[in-house]
Amino acid sequence: MARETSPGRNPAWPILSRRAWLQSTASGFGYLAFAALAYEQALRDTAAAATENPLAPKPPHFPPKAKRVIFLCMDGGPSHVDTFDYKPRLKADDGKAPPRSGGGGFRFGRLMASPFQFRQHGQSGLWISELFPQLARHADKLCLLHGMQTDLPNHPQAFLQMHCGIFQFPRPSMGAWILYGLGTENQNLPGFITINPPLGNGGPANYGAAFLPAMYQGTRIGRGFGGFGGPGGPQAVANLQNPRQSLAAQRVQLDYLQRLNRQALDESGGHSEIEGLIASYELAFRMQGELPKLLDISNESASTLRLYGLDGRGSAAAPGGAGGNPGPARAAFAQQCLLARRFAEAGVRFIEVTLGGWDHHRNIKEALAASCAAIDQPIAALLQDLEQRGLLRDTLVLWGGEFGRTPTAQGDGRDHNARGFTMWMAGGGVKGGFAYGRTDDHGFEAVEGKVHIHDWHATILYLLGLDHEKLTYRHAGRDMRLTDVKGHVVKEIIA
Known part of the structure; x- marks a missing residue:
């Protein structure tokens, strides 16, 4: 079937019917909407990450x-x-x-x-x-x-x-x-x-x-x-490790404590000292794995x-x-x-x-x-x-x-x-x-x-x-x- 042409139009270009045009446009609108929603979600994720980890590199x-x-x-x-x-x-x-002196004083x-x-x-x-x-x-x-x-x-x-x-x-x-x-x-x-x-x-x-x-x-x-x-200085950081509890047991205990801390934070309407307490507990837990090795200089040449x-x-x-x-x-x-x-x-x-x-x-x-x-x-x-x-x-x-x-x-x-x-x-x-x-x-x-x-x-x-x-x-x-x-x-x- 021969393609219809119109004056000034390239014969190689197909003619889109109104239905095809609306279908394509609708897809475009959907794509734009999806892109906007994805962008907004990315912003929310970034803001949430910054809120959850204010110590992240900036x-x-x-x-x-x-x-x-x-x-x-x-x-x-x-x-x-x-x-x-x-x-x-x-x-x-x-x-x-x-x-x-320059000002005349003695x-x-x-x-x-x-x-x-x-x-x-x-x-x-x-x-x-x-x-x-x-x-x-x-x-x-x-x-x-x-x-x-x-x-x-x-x-x-x-x-x-x-x-x-x-x-x-x-x-x-x-x-x-x-x-x-x-x-x-x-x-x-x-x-x-x-x-x-x-x-x-x-x-x-x-x-x-x-x-x-x-x-x-x-x-x-x-x-x-x-x-x-x-030398080595592990005694310089008191209570860095807990010899009576495994890390897994400490994690369970800390999770419970942090739930209470976050509840107190929500009830306070946002308090920097409570936020600092939550962050310091988490950091102290993570430090147990890395800080002792840094303090031990016995592995230096x-x-x-x-x-x-x-x-x-x-x-x-x-x-x-x-x-x-x-x-x-x-x-x-x-x-x-x-x-x-x-x-x-x-x-x-x-x-x-x-x-x-x-x-x-x-x-x-x-x-x-x-x-x-x-x-x-x-x-x-x-x-x-x-x-x-x-x-x-x-x-x-x-x-x-x-x-x-x-x-x-x-x-x-x-x-x-x-x-x-x-x-x-x-x-x-x-x-x-x-x-x-x-x-x-x-x-x-x-x-x-x-x-x-x-x-x-x-x-x-x-x-x-x-x-x-x-x-x-x-x-x-x-x-x-x-x-x-x-x-x-x-x-x-x-x-």
Whole structure:
């Protein structure tokens, strides 16, 4: 039967009857309806997944340079003029009265030259004290921030501000903000771990979540100063395993308990503390299978243990008269640095390792030398280990304390100084072998390249792909953020 044609129509095209056309169109409408329903269901599934697992990985605001953070926190305020901020003028003016400040105010005491020698290291020629002979070999990895500033020279306030941005009111810690913004890569481990945090200077607030949902707070490992435990350290996490019940029996018991918790959550209309409790119980159950293996360093190679100084051979004598092996303090800190690498490798987003004892008001020559000897080899090993494993390029390593020390003497020590001090970064997208900012000729205060603690936080978030002005949480009628209403990214240090 010949096909009908019409003027201007291609004879090869068939003519559809009205019935055929309606049938095809109906199928199209059905397809469109199905696609719309499928899309809506996908959105609901995504929202449900986010509600059920708020710790799931989240996309950053823009491409990040770093995926994780290791913060080496020196509790007490290390002296910048004896470690990383070389001041030849301070040596020349040893014993003299200090000049007036830029604002015309008086500075008290007498100038005290550093008892330690400084040398330039690496191709970059960074000035580093003799207190860090092994870390100095990695000078070209370090980005020294010489213009650091914070608001008050008091330990509790400055320590809280370093961690939470603000010390006046309860605020989430930096690690909690980062976990809230990015989630975690390993659902069987906490996304935020703090090793050996101090009991004072704010205590749990330094790793707390404040008004953020409770599941974003840090998981503490260790019991305060000196309480970390020996090699392997399973005793550092209390009640991690239950020797009286099998995992299957625990699961049955936990399921019943969680049903009660979810009922309480429904009746409360949604309560973050109950949500955090539910999430923490589930995480604790999953951790039993993975965390003990991470805490057991016995499976590390002999060369890795030797690198960190955990092979029992000790370390070189400390300079400046401290002498000998720094002993248990160095061994404990070395173990913690090694665990930090293992946590980073396992997908933990934010790891903090704390060492106290940096408040050197007296006997700074021997005391500071002992403190530095405890961390020199472990930190150098951590940087080398991360680099060898290809982790340093996307792991941001931070080092520093809540403030620095005065260039003037306080007996045979130094007092607090919040107006100018040094912290450093390495890896994670920062320039290596680079010094940014400057204090005055004696080291009293920052005069160039000033980096307030708000700027430090903004820069850390930027390197992780987060805009500090957009990382907010609605609380008390306003959008809260880590940097409050301040802070700018220090673009000059970014590679």
